[in-house]
Amino acid sequence: MTYPLLRVEDLTIGFPYGTVVHGVSFDVHPGETMALVGESGCGKSITAFALMRLLPPGARIQGGHVIFDGVDLAAAAPHALRDIRGRSLSLILQEPMTSLNPVLPIGMQIAEVMRRHEGIGKAAARRRSVELLELVGVTDADRRYDDFPHHFSGGMRQRVMIAMAVACKPRLLIADEPTTALDVTIQAQVLELLDDLRRQLGMAVLLITHDLGVVAQWADRVTVMYAGRVVEQAPVRPFFATPQHPYARGLLDASVGHDGEAHYTTRRLNEIPGSIASAAGEAGCPFAPRCPDRIAACRRAPPVLTALGPDHNVACIVAAGTDHVAVDR
Numbered sequence: 001m002t003y004p005l006l007r008v009e010d011l012t013i014g015f016p017y018g019t020v021v022h023g024v025s026f027d028v029h030p031g032e033t034m035a036l037v038g039e040s041g042c043g044k045s046i047t048a049f050a051l052m053r054l055l056p057p058g059a060r061i062q063g064g065h066v067i068f069d070g071v072d073l074a075a076a077a078p079h080a081l082r083d084i085r086g087r088s089l090s091l092i093l094q095e096p097m098t099s100l101n102p103v104l105p106i107g108m109q110i111a112e113v114m115r116r117h118e119g120i121g122k123a124a125a126r127r128r129s130v131e132l133l134e135l136v137g138v139t140d141a142d143r144r145y146d147d148f149p150h151h152f153s154g155g156m157r158q159r160v161m162i163a164m165a166v167a168c169k170p171r172l173l174i175a176d177e178p179t180t181a182l183d184v185t186i187q188a189q190v191l192e193l194l195d196d197l198r199r200q201l202g203m204a205v206l207l208i209t210h211d212l213g214v215v216a217q218w219a220d221r222v223t224v225m226y227a228g229r230v231v232e233q234a235p236v237r238p239f240f241a242t243p244q245h246p247y248a249r250g251l252l253d254a255s256v257g258h259d260g261e262a263h264y265t266t267r268r269l270n271e272i273p274g275s276i277a278s279a280a281g282e283a284g285c286p287f288a289p290r291c292p293d294r295i296a297a298c299r300r301a302p303p304v305l306t307a308l309g310p311d312h313n314v315a316c317i318v319a320a321g322t323d324h325v326a327v328d329r
């Protein structure tokens, strides 16, 4: 096992009204795709923003560590963060229009990232921006360098965002629902592009998604979140073959079609009866109100993440057995 590139340890995030991410831990290894999956509101995006230290107003890291390449980003000084962000750690979001400047030509925006982080001259930055646009599949890149974001379709804008995000060859790209706003064929093309770039540039990808089809096809490992906590993490193959947490099992059971084939692509995570909101105010396992396997002890305290096997952890006292051993990180 390689040493992790990113180690998130016991990360806890809150707003003035309460804690929304409770002691989340996961690793991302060099060159791999790790999927962070969960239904809307479970805390995926807030976790991603916390990794970049770009939390919305009012939100605060209340505890834990985010060790990236040996530096604790949760405690790093602003100048150190500025240097890391956009250079070795990059973020792409669901809707590129929120990240692109509408009044600047797209080529110039890509060039600007390289000029800021690598201090290269104007001409070299332009040349490399055109190469990057070609790399992400923008045809006639030299001419399109001077086009504005509104001249591009949604899928092409996402390609431009990806070009900008990988301009400085990051070691880790965080992609927060990168294809949710796109139609299905374009989604597949953009995910394929991300995977190609991951291999070509040797970067790792933290892929945030609510789509199990995307996880099955593109991820090496998966971390499932529920109500601000990690409930299961495993390599993708054992996860899909033998999911252990009742929430994960519910997600996968429900995605098998009448023909007996798995249909992950159309699966939405909110089809299990009940809602995350029903966990509010619960003292025990946040999934207990919706859980088919719950026993009385589930109501006592949130279960700890427990090792079931190599790299396979579950936070469920029923799945883990009562004589469980806490995960030793």
Ligand SMILES: Nc1ncnc2c1ncn2[C@@H]1O[C@H](COP(=O)(O)OP(=O)(O)OP(=O)(O)O)[C@@H](O)[C@H]1O
Pocket (backbone or CB within 6 Å): 015, 020, 038, 039, 040, 041, 042, 043, 044, 045, 046, 047, 056, 057, 058, 210
């Ligand atoms: N700006 C904000 N102010 C207050 N609460 C917020 C804010 N942003 C997120 N939250 C809360 O934090 C929790 C986690 O939200 P987050 O956006 O991380 O969920 P998510 O899993 O990414 O969902 P989605 O897939 O819908 O984006 C939710 O309860 C949400 O209501």
